[in-house]
Amino acid sequence: MNEILDFAPSLVLAALGGVLSERAGVVNIGLEGMMRFGAFAAAAGAIYSGSPWFGLLCGAVAGAASAAVHALLSLRFRADQVVSGVALNLVALGLVTYLLQSVFGSAGVSPPSPALPRDRFGHTAMAYTALIVPILFHLWLSRTATGLRVRAVGEHPRAAATLGVRVLSLRAWCVLGSGVLSGLGGATLSVGILGQFDSRMPAGQGFMALAAVVFGKWTPLGAAGAAFFFAAADALQRQLSFSLHAADLRLEGVFLALPYALTLLVLALGIGRTRAPAADGVPYEPEGR
Amino acid sequence: MLDRLFKPARDPLWSALAAVLAALIVSFVAIASSGRDPFAGFGNLASGALAGPGPLGETAIKSAVLILTGLSVAVAFTVGLFNIGAEGQLIWGGLAAAVVGRFDNPLALPLSLAAAAIGGGIWGLIPGLLKVRRGVHEVISTILLNWVAIHLVHGWLVAGPLSAATGSASISVAGTAPIARAAWLPRLIPGSRLDLGFPIALAIAAAVWFLLTRTRRGFEWRAVGAGSEAAYASGIPSGRRVCEAMALSGALAGVAGAFLILGTEHKYPGVFRTGYGFDGIAVALVGGGTAAGTAIAGLFFGAVRAGATRLQLSGIHPSFAELIQGIAVLLVAAPRIFLPLWKRLRSSSEPAASAPPIPTVQP
Numbered sequence: 001m002n003e004i005l006d007f008a009p010s011l012v013l014a015a016l017g018g019v020l021s022e023r024a025g026v027v028n029i030g031l032e033g034m035m036r037f038g039a040f041a042a043a044a045g046a047i048y049s050g051s052p053w054f055g056l057l058c059g060a061v062a063g064a065a066s067a068a069v070h071a072l073l074s075l076r077f078r079a080d081q082v083v084s085g086v087a088l089n090l091v092a093l094g095l096v097t098y099l100l101q102s103v104f105g106s107a108g109v110s111p112p113s114p115a116l117p118r119d120r121f122g123h124t125a126m127a128y129t130a131l132i133v134p135i136l137f138h139l140w141l142s143r144t145a146t147g148l149r150v151r152a153v154g155e156h157p158r159a160a161a162t163l164g165v166r167v168l169s170l171r172a173w174c175v176l177g178s179g180v181l182s183g184l185g186g187a188t189l190s191v192g193i194l195g196q197f198d199s200r201m202p203a204g205q206g207f208m209a210l211a212a213v214v215f216g217k218w219t220p221l222g223a224a225g226a227a228f229f230f231a232a233a234d235a236l237q238r239q240l241s242f243s244l245h246a247a248d249l250r251l252e253g254v255f256l257a258l259p260y261a262l263t264l265l266v267l268a269l270g271i272g273r274t275r276a277p278a279a280d281g282v283p284y285e286p287e288g289r
Numbered sequence: 290m291l292d293r294l295f296k297p298a299r300d301p302l303w304s305a306l307a308a309v310l311a312a313l314i315v316s317f318v319a320i321a322s323s324g325r326d327p328f329a330g331f332g333n334l335a336s337g338a339l340a341g342p343g344p345l346g347e348t349a350i351k352s353a354v355l356i357l358t359g360l361s362v363a364v365a366f367t368v369g370l371f372n373i374g375a376e377g378q379l380i381w382g383g384l385a386a387a388v389v390g391r392f393d394n395p396l397a398l399p400l401s402l403a404a405a406a407i408g409g410g411i412w413g414l415i416p417g418l419l420k421v422r423r424g425v426h427e428v429i430s431t432i433l434l435n436w437v438a439i440h441l442v443h444g445w446l447v448a449g450p451l452s453a454a455t456g457s458a459s460i461s462v463a464g465t466a467p468i469a470r471a472a473w474l475p476r477l478i479p480g481s482r483l484d485l486g487f488p489i490a491l492a493i494a495a496a497v498w499f500l501l502t503r504t505r506r507g508f509e510w511r512a513v514g515a516g517s518e519a520a521y522a523s524g525i526p527s528g529r530r531v532c533e534a535m536a537l538s539g540a541l542a543g544v545a546g547a548f549l550i551l552g553t554e555h556k557y558p559g560v561f562r563t564g565y566g567f568d569g570i571a572v573a574l575v576g577g578g579t580a581a582g583t584a585i586a587g588l589f590f591g592a593v594r595a596g597a598t599r600l601q602l603s604g605i606h607p608s609f610a611e612l613i614q615g616i617a618v619l620l621v622a623a624p625r626i627f628l629p630l631w632k633r634l635r636s637s638s639e640p641a642a643s644a645p646p647i648p649t650v651q652p
Contacts (some may be wrong), residue, residue, distance in 0.1 A: 029428065069619070079622040082371055082428065086570055087618035093564075094611030101606040102323055155500070207432045218553055253444020260436040268423045 003076015003238070005123055008231035009123040009130035010035070010188040010202070014209035015216065015223040016137055017063075017181030022218055023141065024174035025154040025279040029085030030070050031182045032206025033092030038063040038183030040096045042101060043197035046113040055113065056184065057189040064176050066092065071175040075168050078283045089206075097199055108199055115195035126188045134224035141220060150174055154277035157284045167284050182206065210261050218277060233259040305575050305582065308620035316613045320605065330603040332489035337599030346481030347598075350552060352591025353490035357545035358569025359576060359583040360497050361413075361538045364576040365427075367501055368534040369514035374416060374431030375542040376566025377438035382409035382543020383550045384442055386567070387557035388451065390468030397472035398551065405547030406540040412438065413539015415533060421528035427535075435566070447557055463559030470500070473499065474552040484547040491584065498580035510534050542566060564611075568594075573616045575621050591612055 015033050021028040041062030046055025070088055073079040101107045116124040143146040149170060152160035159166045189205070190197045208230055215229075216222030241255040320327040338348045358375045365372035384407030390401040415434060419425040454464035474484040501507040501596040509530055517527040545565060550557060572590055576582030590610075597610035 056552060073619065073622055083574060083622040084619070086373070087574075087615060087622050089615075090567070090611060090618055092614030094608050094613070094615050096460055097608035098606055098612055100317075101608070107606050109606065184469055207436075211429055211433060214426070249447055251449065253440040253442070253446070253448065257437045257440035257443050260433045264419075264425075264430060264433045264437070267425045285468070 003235040005127040005130075006193060007234060008228050009124075009126040009192065010185040011190065011205055011209055011212065011227040011231055012130040012134065012224045013126075014202075014206055015183065015187035015212040015227045016134060016220055017178035018127055018209055019133035019137075019218055019220050020150075020174050020181065020211035020215070022213060022280050023154045023180035023277055024150050024171045025282065025284070026071075026074060026171055026175050026178075027085065028070065028090075028175070028178055028283040029082050029204075030206070031085075031178075031209050031211065032067070032202060033085075033089040034063045034066045034070075034179050034182040035186030035189070035202040035206045035209075036089075036096050037066045037093040038186030039190040039201045040110075040186075040197050041183070043113045044111045046115075046191045047111060049281065050114060050189045051286050052114045052116045053101045056116075056187050058181045059183045059187025059191070060180045061183070061184065063179040063181070065179070066183075067175050067179020070179070071172045074283070075172055078285070079283040081283070099202065100197065101198055110197040112196045112231060116192050124188075124192050126184075126192045129184075130224070134220050137220040151277075153277055153284075157178065157279050157282075161286070164240040164268030168286065169217055171284070179198075182209070185209070208259075213265075214267065214276075230259055230263070233262065260274070298386040305577055305586070305621055308575065308617045311620050312613050312617035313340055315616050316609065320603075320614070321424075325603055325605065329606055330600060333599040333602045334593070334596035336596070338596035342478055342481035342483070344595060344599075346478065346483035347595035348588075348592045349483045349487040350548070350591075351594045352588045353552075354545045354548050354565050355487040355568055355572050355591050355594070356490045356494055356563050356584050356587030357541050357548070359572030359587045360494060360569075360580060361541035362569045363546070363576065363578050363580065363583045364501075364510075364534055364541065365413075365538040366573060367507075367510045367514045368415070368531045369517065370420065370427045370531065370535060370649070372413070372416070372431055372535070372538050373428055373570065373620075374413065374434050374539075374566070375545075375569045376564070377431070378409040378539040379546035379549075379563065379566045380442050380540035380561070381412045381546070382406065383546030383561065384408065384446065384451075384465075384541075384557055385543065386472075386547035386550045387465050387468060390472030391466055394467035395471060397469050398474070401468070401472045402544060402547050403552055405543040405550075407543070409543015409546065410536045410540035412535040413542065417532040417535030420535075441607065443559075443561065447559060447561075451557070452559075453556070465557040467556040468551065472551055473555060474548065482553065483553045486552045490587075493544070494580050494584040494587075497541075501574045501580060503595055506530075506533075516619035542569065545569075568611075568614065571618045572617050578650045 014035055017034070019027055019033055038059035042055040042059030046052045049055070066088060070084055073084040074081045097107055100110060104110045116126065120123055141150065149160065149165050153165060153167045153170050161167050183259030186202055189201050209227065212226035212230060213223050215226035216224070237255045237258055241252055303456045317327045317331065320330045337344055339345060358379060360377045361378065364374050382405035383464045383547040385404040386401040389404040390397055412434065416427045416430040419430050420427050447464060451465045452463060474486050476482060501510065509520070509525045512525055513527045513530045519526045549563065568590065573583050576584070576586035593610045593613055600607055600609055
């Protein structure tokens, strides 16, 4: 259980980022890259300021900055949203390794950074954040006027526009918010769990978050639940693998592959099959037909 | 409709060139701003890629792999699918080649390549089937399949049942038993690692070009990619065509994996994280999704990758190659960035020009 609360927050936050962006109609494959920027900026910020909280802030800002690139390309320049997200991931991969090497002189890991304090149950603040934010997000999306507008631009942007909603700017804000959430998710990995940045971060978590969005039917509570489920499956996999001495049998890979294979199986069987927001991934042309 | 399908892809060419040029300028500025000499850096980059048979050979073997993974992504594009799974398909292809290549016989090389194509092809067919039969989005399924392949092959097959090492060998010497000499891709020039893979890759690129632009099947694939309902209404079985293209896409990535195993590694190593599968996305995008463009982009990025190893002489990490690649894709993703520039060029040369066409990345 402790392990789940340690590993789930990064996945939960990134998955919520994915929900925010996609409910507003912008596909966000770039979660992985945004997490990477967030994780690196958080470690660097924490190391230079000495405060892990300042590191978290840096992570959020870096996530938002990389999201701004995605918003600019896909909204202003109407780039294909999937392509723009993939490009962001590629840039994150190269640029962060480059920065890591130029700033800290090593392409592998950063020096140890101050880590977030843990309470007497051994949890960081991020564990509680991961429990509370999905509920707040759910209430915001389903009960407030702004939440309704976000859903409207994701389902039928032209109808929303005729009611006076500024589609592109609202979408841009949602993509930025998505960057903040995934940047925080990445920061959780570096200053929250490990206490340093590792150049392999976020090791596919952004892609798993994407799967959690689909799995959770594009709803905040569903995506957060799916993220907790993945984290639990991962913890279980570790436990099983450990107790069955999988490392000695050289079977670890089978256990590591299980969560991914199961997710695929569930999607293939169409359990909880649902549809994406109607205008997800469709560029909005204000002057169009 | 037919006009649009057969219209040669002119627009992506200039936008791709502009993107590559802009990416080089951005990286030039980046090197300069980090306080290093950009001319020395680019000099090292160029000499690592082009100076003599050794560097040219490195460029060729890297280009061969990138051209194939790029073609893999491009073929999936033609039926309208975005294959992010080239990495997983490459891994299965490489493993199949390493297993079949262990049997020493005169046909070891072609048999290994065929096994790689089949191994990658099956892994590519799965997301095609899932898309057609169960409506699972290929972006999600290929991402998940990548991780399944990585963990199954590296964490189990190569570490366990197929491992050559007995006992507790360290992971760096782990891997499968070496392949037979007959399965090696023969090297063509002394003093260079240039091997038969490069001419094979160019021949495959030509074959894919022919298939996509000069055959009925290629036309049907593009028709499905342009609109599967319209294609279905005109009697083309869309689902079948999608699955065929995805199988070919996987097979191409599988052969790319075989090149790495049969050409340089000569066994399936214990640690084999190439990233070539993801680079294939960049190559295909910058190449505009066409076979010829992909081959050219593959040559360019192969040279950058080969040259990047010498960037270390200037104190720059080789990951800089990925940065150049990423920026090029960012710029190619949004051809409209160049639209104002294009407009200005047009209006200054011919003042009464009509509105310029809006370029689009294909597909």
